[in-house]
Amino acid sequence: MSNSKNYTFIAVSFFFALNTFPLTAKAGGLPTAAAEAVLGTDPMTLDTDGDGIPDLTDPNPVFADNLIPKTGKPNGLTFTAITEDNVDPVTKASASDHIEVEITNTSGETLKDLVLYYTLVDVITKKKEGYFKPLAGLSIPKDAVITLHLDQQTGPNHFRENPNSAYHTSPNAKEFMMQIAAAGYAPVQVDFKKDKGGAEKAD
Ligand SMILES: [Ca+2]
Ligand SMILES: [Ca+2]
Numbered sequence: 001m002s003n004s005k006n007y008t009f010i011a012v013s014f015f016f017a018l019n020t021f022p023l024t025a026k027a028g029g030l031p032t033a034a035a036e037a038v039l040g041t042d043p044m045t046l047d048t049d050g051d052g053i054p055d056l057t058d059p060n061p062v063f064a065d066n067l068i069p070k071t072g073k074p075n076g077l078t079f080t081a082i083t084e085d086n087v088d089p090v091t092k093a094s095a096s097d098h099i100e101v102e103i104t105n106t107s108g109e110t111l112k113d114l115v116l117y118y119t120l121v122d123v124i125t126k127k128k129e130g131y132f133k134p135l136a137g138l139s140i141p142k143d144a145v146i147t148l149h150l151d152q153q154t155g156p157n158h159f160r161e162n163p164n165s166a167y168h169t170s171p172n173a174k175e176f177m178m179q180i181a182a183a184g185y186a187p188v189q190v191d192f193k194k195d196k197g198g199a200e201k202a203d
């Protein structure tokens with residue numbers, strides 16, 4: 001029964017690392033989705049903020065430093081980002097509030113190896129989160145415009161976003177900073193915001 005022993009060890013390590021949190025999950029179990037909800041991390045992702053440090057050992061599991069290189073050619077792309085009143089790109093019907101990013105390739109060539117970094121700050125609590133996301137598998141043809149969705153769906157142009165982020169758990173207004181870069185190009189930055197209100201309610 002070496003498996004159950006390993007599970008116990010993982011669970012003990014987990015609770016030791018988090019001993020300031022009032023977790024009440026049963027001893028001997030795997031870290032639970034409920035425990036990740038307490039931490040504000042993603043139960044479906046080992047490294048929620050993308051900084052390379054697993055959630056269970058990351059001193060701040062929902063803040064990554066900006067790992068995008070500052071150097072590179074200018075004028076690779078432009079983009080806009082919204083957090084509310086999203087529209088399904090296929091049906092044109094109203095979609096759940098999520099972070100939606102429209103990128104225009106202005107480089108004159110195919111853009112590859114894109115990376116995205118964003119921070120959000122709760123304007124009331126000042127709590128800050130930061131996420132580094134390589135956009136694996138994404139390339140943008142010359143002159144093309146594409147729309148990315150940061151959410152919990154799968155499929156082309158969907159990239160997973162932490163469902164336990166303050167984006168979802170706090171109704172306070174949020175201020176966002178986002179940078180996107182493609183291989184060889186300097187990052188482009190856009191600031192945007194979300195008004196107060198629940199992420200999944202009409203507001
Ligand atoms: Ca996790
Ligand atoms: Ca991490």
Ligand SMILES: [Ca+2]
Binds near residue numbers: 063
């Ligand atoms: Ca971190």
